[in-house]
Amino acid sequence: MTKVDSIKNGNEVGVAIGVDALAKSYGDVEAVKGVSFQVLQGETFGFLGPNGAGKSTTISMLCTLVKPTAGKAIVAGFDVLQAKADVRRNIGLVFQDTTLDDYLTAEENLRFHAELYGVPKEGLKERMDALFEMVGLEQRRNSIVGTYSGGMKRRLEIIRGLLHSPRVLFLDEPTIGLDPQTRTHIWEYIESLRKSEEITMFLTTHYMDEAENCDRIAIIDDGEIVAIDTPERLKASVGADRVGIGTQDNESAISLLREHFGLEATMSEGLVVVYVEEGERFVPRLFDGLGMTINSVSITRPTLDDVFMNYTGRTIRDAEASVSEKMASNPWLRRRR
Amino acid sequence: MKETVKAQSVEGNSAVIAVAPVRVARAGSRDDIRAVLMIWKRELIRFFRNRIRMVTSLAQPLFFLFVLGTGLSPVISGHGSSFNFRTFMFPGVLGMTILFTAIFSAVSIVWDREFGFLREMLVAPVGRWSLVVGKCLGGASVATFQGVIVMLLAGGVGVPYAPTLMLTLLGELALTAFCLTAFGVAIAARIRKIESFQVVMQLLVMPMFFLAGAVFPLSGLPRWLSDLTKIDPLSYAVDPMRRAVFHHIHAPTIMTRLLDAGVTWNGWRVPTLLELGIIAAISLIMLAIAVVQFSQQD
Numbered sequence: 001m002t003k004v005d006s007i008k009n010g011n012e013v014g015v016a017i018g019v020d021a022l023a024k025s026y027g028d029v030e031a032v033k034g035v036s037f038q039v040l041q042g043e044t045f046g047f048l049g050p051n052g053a054g055k056s057t058t059i060s061m062l063c064t065l066v067k068p069t070a071g072k073a074i075v076a077g078f079d080v081l082q083a084k085a086d087v088r089r090n091i092g093l094v095f096q097d098t099t100l101d102d103y104l105t106a107e108e109n110l111r112f113h114a115e116l117y118g119v120p121k122e123g124l125k126e127r128m129d130a131l132f133e134m135v136g137l138e139q140r141r142n143s144i145v146g147t148y149s150g151g152m153k154r155r156l157e158i159i160r161g162l163l164h165s166p167r168v169l170f171l172d173e174p175t176i177g178l179d180p181q182t183r184t185h186i187w188e189y190i191e192s193l194r195k196s197e198e199i200t201m202f203l204t205t206h207y208m209d210e211a212e213n214c215d216r217i218a219i220i221d222d223g224e225i226v227a228i229d230t231p232e233r234l235k236a237s238v239g240a241d242r243v244g245i246g247t248q249d250n251e252s253a254i255s256l257l258r259e260h261f262g263l264e265a266t267m268s269e270g271l272v273v274v275y276v277e278e279g280e281r282f283v284p285r286l287f288d289g290l291g292m293t294i295n296s297v298s299i300t301r302p303t304l305d306d307v308f309m310n311y312t313g314r315t316i317r318d319a320e321a322s323v324s325e326k327m328a329s330n331p332w333l334r335r336r337r
Numbered sequence: 338m339k340e341t342v343k344a345q346s347v348e349g350n351s352a353v354i355a356v357a358p359v360r361v362a363r364a365g366s367r368d369d370i371r372a373v374l375m376i377w378k379r380e381l382i383r384f385f386r387n388r389i390r391m392v393t394s395l396a397q398p399l400f401f402l403f404v405l406g407t408g409l410s411p412v413i414s415g416h417g418s419s420f421n422f423r424t425f426m427f428p429g430v431l432g433m434t435i436l437f438t439a440i441f442s443a444v445s446i447v448w449d450r451e452f453g454f455l456r457e458m459l460v461a462p463v464g465r466w467s468l469v470v471g472k473c474l475g476g477a478s479v480a481t482f483q484g485v486i487v488m489l490l491a492g493g494v495g496v497p498y499a500p501t502l503m504l505t506l507l508g509e510l511a512l513t514a515f516c517l518t519a520f521g522v523a524i525a526a527r528i529r530k531i532e533s534f535q536v537v538m539q540l541l542v543m544p545m546f547f548l549a550g551a552v553f554p555l556s557g558l559p560r561w562l563s564d565l566t567k568i569d570p571l572s573y574a575v576d577p578m579r580r581a582v583f584h585h586i587h588a589p590t591i592m593t594r595l596l597d598a599g600v601t602w603n604g605w606r607v608p609t610l611l612e613l614g615i616i617a618a619i620s621l622i623m624l625a626i627a628v629v630q631f632s633q634q635d
Contacts, residue, residue: 065460088462099453103383115375116461118368 014041015074016168016200017062022071024057031057033223034071039202039216041167044194046214047204048304050316054223055204056096059172062202063093076167089117092161092169096176098153102146106137106156109145110163117164131159134196135189151182158189162197169193171203175210187213206316208304217304219311226311231304238302238310241279244271245286246296253292260289271298369467376458376468380442380475384482391483394441398434398487402426402494405552413592420592423494428578429551431506432571434487435480435514440542442476443521447528465631469522473624476518477511484510495586502585506578509613513574516616519623520570526630549575556598567600570619573612576600580609 017039024032032054039045047055060066062075064084073080076090100109110128113119132138135155145153154174161169174190175183187210194201203214211217211231218228227234245265247253253272254265263274276282279299287294308316384390406423413422449455458468488506491498524537548562549571558566566572576599583597600607 063460085462088460093460095453095456097453099457101379101383101449101454101457102452103386104379108379108382112375112379113457113461115371116458116463118371118462 015039016041016043016076017045017202018074019062020072022058022061022068022073024054024061024066025069030223032061032068035218035220035223035225036071037218037225037228039168039200041200042194042198043215044190044201044203044213046211046217047202047220048206048208048211048217048308049204049220050206053220055206055220056172058220059170059202059204063091063170064088089164090167092164092166094154094157094161094169094171094174096173098157100145100153100157100160103144105142105144106132106148107141109156110160113160113163119164127163131162134192135159151178151185154178154182154186155189158186158193162193162199165197166199168200168202171201173204173206175205175207183207183210208308208316211304219304219308221308221312227307234304234307235302238306240275240277241282241302242300243274243276243279243282243286244268244296244298244300245274245294246271247292247294249292253290256290256292260291261286271296368462369464372461372463372467373471373474376471377475377478380472380479383445384442384479390441394434394438394483395486397437398430399490401433401552402430402487402490406430406494413596420588420596421495424496424582424586424588425554425579425596426552427491427494427496428506428575428582429549431484431487431510431578432513432549432551432575433546435484435510436517436542436546436571438480438483439476439514439517440521440537442479443472443518444525444528444534444537446472446522446525447531447534450529451531459631459634466628469624469627469631472522473515473518473627476521477515480514480518481507481511484514496582497585499585502581505581509574509578509581512613512616512620513571516570516574516620516623519620519627523623523627523630526627526634545569545571548572550579550600551575554596554598555600556595567602570616572600573607573615576607577609577612 015038017037019038020036021034022032022036023030023034035054035058047058049055057066061068062073062080064080064087068081075087078086078090080087101112104112107128110131114124128141129138132141135158137152137155137159140148140152145156148156158171158174161171171190175186178186190201190203191213193199205211214231216228216230217234218225219234220226227237229237245253250267250270250272254267257263257265257272257274261274263276265272265274267273279301283297283299286297305315402423406426409426410420410422413420413425446455449458459465461468485507488503488510491503496502524541528534528537548566548569550566551571555563555566555572555576579597580599583593588596600612
């Protein structure tokens, strides 16, 4: 049993996950190229990146399911290499693919989990009741899971992952394959969970909008972490807001912007575009100082997509397209089902 | 790297349903035993919930016993004395029932792998041996149960319901069922695709069934066939059951000599206890192989 030896500086807030130069190679392919980061207790930490960037491999290493080829990771106070069972007892897992038994009822699935994780019998029923209620499945707890919809199954998996009161909950693409409405619900559950359970959550996603829900995110591309911070600060680091101006005469608008504001404007989709800090403060000055009629103004704040673009030079969709090409040409990487 | 500490965001959320955490005690062998029992129970729940499987897996033994058994009876009776060939078939059909049920149970691991549930078991903080033992006990229980249902047909094929015979058969069925499930689990540990199950059936299970002396007597066989029957583990499971049956009926001597010849090594008839010992030993070896295989998997 290895107690937390904090990898970095001394810590007042506990470190739930400490990772140091963790790497995984499959033959010549480096899936994860030595990543280092810390997740603090109570944090919701997101791993954001395109499919195939190494998100699932990293999560699998942290859950002791895949053996790292190099580096070190401490999860919930235990080393993933030396204290596998202790790590497993203290974490909850929600995988991309369902791992429920379709032939058992929801409650039987939970009871099965409780037995496997040695959950004490006293208090188990109360906890199951509360969890079923939390995700709105109390009416269907005695239904065979095979009759559940995709969203219900995911909700059941999330509460099953919580049944043994883990200190860290890992969610690998918790909303993949679900409709937008169900995705919103799942996030509401995750949000209420982090408040009620004081649990650390580590999740992966390739949905930009979902990553916004995290306290901090790490952007991972091609097996490396390219940025790590709060979503706000990451977006701020990209800098300027994008201001699109519609005018009668774009040519003169561009020269006037240069003359009066010292800004280099570009044309994009019929609009004159400039990048400025604090766009909403710039717009009044623009109306006062430009000296020509303005038909329309739009301000766009940078999104995490822009952040990804900024750090990797491509959009997440482009990145996924190139990965799926790679997968298509290599039958060994293709997923079943 | 900048760090943002998200501390004390816990206050002020009255809307949240309070869920009292449970404390999970340290692991011990008691947890492993709980896991064994749970996996055993799961097999039983799944079996008894699947009525179609119960019925279809009984159809095959009935066909063999009453159609094939009745069809072959005149051939045997040609020897001059009348003998119910179905009586001869009975132990073989018992063996067949548990063979197919046990293998089917064991191979459900491949389904569990395909549909993800195996992962839930493999990530649990319990010893892998407990998963394997639970699975083997579950499969063996289910197979024994099916065997018992076929056993109840004894009266219809001229086998008496003598308590000693029934208890002997029950014990032999249970041991064989455990052995076959362990064998199936050891194989299933290596199978990644459901399609491969067909290969296992064709190349392993069917030969095991046909070579076990389940449908034809082991006496008077050509050398090559006789040798094959001796390396079929199922032969050593069917023979004790047949011996028990013949011990309880009054068959003409010529029929007993012909049909209950048993497994012989160089003309020496292998005694029942040794046969059962062989089955027990194979059980342990297969169990060990299965545990090792699952312990190596992530």
